[in-house]
Each structure stands twice: as C-alpha cells, then as structure tokens.
Amino acid sequence: MVHAYPWDLPLVNLYGDTDLTPMYYDVPFVPTPEVVVRRMLQLARVRPGEVLYDLGSGDGRIVIMAAKEFGAYAYGIEIRKDLYEQSMAKIRDLGLDGRARIINTNFFDADISDADVVTMYLLTSVNERLRPKLEKELRPGTRVVSHDFEVSGWRPVIVEEVYEEWRSHKIYLYKIPGKEIPIASGKGASVEDPFMRQVLSLVDGNNSIEDISIKLNVTPREVRNALKKLMEAGLVEEIKVIR
Numbered sequence: 001m002v003h004a005y006p007w008d009l010p011l012v013n014l015y016g017d018t019d020l021t022p023m024y025y026d027v028p029f030v031p032t033p034e035v036v037v038r039r040m041l042q043l044a045r046v047r048p049g050e051v052l053y054d055l056g057s058g059d060g061r062i063v064i065m066a067a068k069e070f071g072a073y074a075y076g077i078e079i080r081k082d083l084y085e086q087s088m089a090k091i092r093d094l095g096l097d098g099r100a101r102i103i104n105t106n107f108f109d110a111d112i113s114d115a116d117v118v119t120m121y122l123l124t125s126v127n128e129r130l131r132p133k134l135e136k137e138l139r140p141g142t143r144v145v146s147h148d149f150e151v152s153g154w155r156p157v158i159v160e161e162v163y164e165e166w167r168s169h170k171i172y173l174y175k176i177p178g179k180e181i182p183i184a185s186g187k188g189a190s191v192e193d194p195f196m197r198q199v200l201s202l203v204d205g206n207n208s209i210e211d212i213s214i215k216l217n218v219t220p221r222e223v224r225n226a227l228k229k230l231m232e233a234g235l236v237e238e239i240k241v242i243r
C-alpha cells in the first residue's frame with residue numbers, strides 16, 4: 001500500500017443514508033482532487049467517443065471531466081444512493097446527460113466489458129478482489145488507471161506522482177495484456193466507405209486492432225466498429241482474441 005489512511009478499514013453506514021438499512025461499502029467516499037483526475041485521464045489518453053467506467057464514482061467528478069473535457073462516454077458505478085442522486089443531478093445541470101451517466105449498483109455486479117478505460121480510487125485490497133473480474137471482462141488493450149492503490153500482480157505501464165496542495169498522489173496506469181486480431185474471410189467485394197476500405201486493407205492476420213488503430217490514427221473503438229460492419233458484410237470472418 002502506498003499511503004496508510006485511517007479509512008483503510010471497512011466502513012459501515014456512516015454516510016447518512018436516509019433508509020437506515022445497514023449498508024456495507026468497500027471504500028468510503030474520498031474525492032480525487034481535480035488536478036489528479038485530469039492527469040489520470042491524460043495518462044490514459046482518453047479520446048472522444050471512448051467509453052470510460054469509474055468504479056465507485058463518488059460525486060461523479062471523474063465521469064463529468066471525462067465527458068466534458070475529453071469527449072468520452074463516461075459511466076460511474078456508485079453504490080451509495082445519495083451520491084448517485086447528487087452526481088446525476090450535476091450531470092443533468094451541466095447538460096451532459098447524453099455523454100455521462102451514473103449507475104446505482106455494486107461495481108462487482110456491473111458489466112464493464114465495453115470499457116476502453118477504467119478508473120478507480122479504491123484500496124489495494126479491493127483492487128485485489130476486483131482483479132479477476134477485470135481480467136475476465138476487459139478486452140486486451142483496455143487501460144486501467146488507479147489513483148494511489150496498486151493492482152497487485154499487475155505491472156504498471158506508468159507510475160506517476162502528482163503533487164497537490166498538501167500531499168502527493170500516485171497514479172498507476174495499466175494495460176490489459178493480449179491482442180485482438182481480425183481475420184479476413186478472403187471473400188472479394190468492393191467496400192465503398194473509404195475508412196472501412198482502409199481498415200480492411202490492414203486486416204492481414206498479423207495486425208491487431210490496436211496496430212490498425214495506431215496506423216490509422218484512430219481509436220481502437222473506431223476500428224472495432226468498422227470491423228463489425230465488415231463482419232456483417234462477410235468480409236471479416238472473426239476477431240481472434242489472444243490473451
């Protein structure tokens with residue numbers, strides 16, 4: 001663990017929930033400072049149209065900045081109803097409803113398989129419990145950014161320290177290993193759309209979706225969307241996932 005916090009303990013219903021149901025949360029609400037949020041999103045290279053999930057979204061600040069400043073489709077998963085309501089109200093006030101949304105559920109139960117980027121400010125112990133879910137659900141190449149707490153057993157691509165007012169923060173950037181390799185069907189047919197044509201020309205059984213996205217300077221999501229259409233047209237047979 002990087003920092004020892006008094007809140008590194010399971011907390012129980014200290015949050016003023018109105019329905020007095022005993023609730024057990026994995027981590028209390030402690031917000032990530034804005035400068036750290038921005039740096040997390042910069043390090044993850046969040047690009048317009050990409051899908052981001054913040055696991056335990058608190059007041060929604062990561063989701064809001066990802067949508068507002070980075071053009072992402074951003075989802076927060078937040079177990080506390082009060083924080084869910086508060087952050088959804090803010091999203092609506094900012095007119096970001098089309099790009100940002102909070103889901104009021106437990107992140108262990110949420111489907112996050114569509115993510116390009118996952119952000120977390122949890123605890124090393126919670127990251128450890130989340131790890132099997134992340135490894136199972138996330139596609140190769142998905143970026144995972146964790147504020148202050150490592151994912152044990154994963155090797156970070158970048159570790160950066162950010163100084164903010166009264167303390168320093170560590171940011172860990174990880175990338176889910178593996179490759180997705182599209183395989184052409186070998187059927188000849190003309191493709192009208194120039195972008196789809198470019199993508200198809202790079203489908204050679206060696207290039208991964210990430211390689212193609214780098215060559216064409218677009219996001220892997222854009223390549224994946226083009227490949228979906230090429231599969232519908234019978235020109236791409238499958239996308240092999242190598243983990």
Ligand SMILES: C[S@@+](CC[C@H](N)C(=O)[O-])C[C@H]1O[C@@H](n2cnc3c(N)ncnc32)[C@H](O)[C@@H]1O
Pocket residue numbers: 025026027028029030031032054055056057058059060061062077078079080083105106107108120121122147
């Ligand atoms: C340390 S805060 C981080 C908030 C926000 N991501 C940020 O960085 O500013 C952790 C948040 O996770 C929420 N949380 C804890 N356990 C959760 C769970 N199992 N499912 C969903 N949210 C959870 C807490 O209510 C809290 O708002």
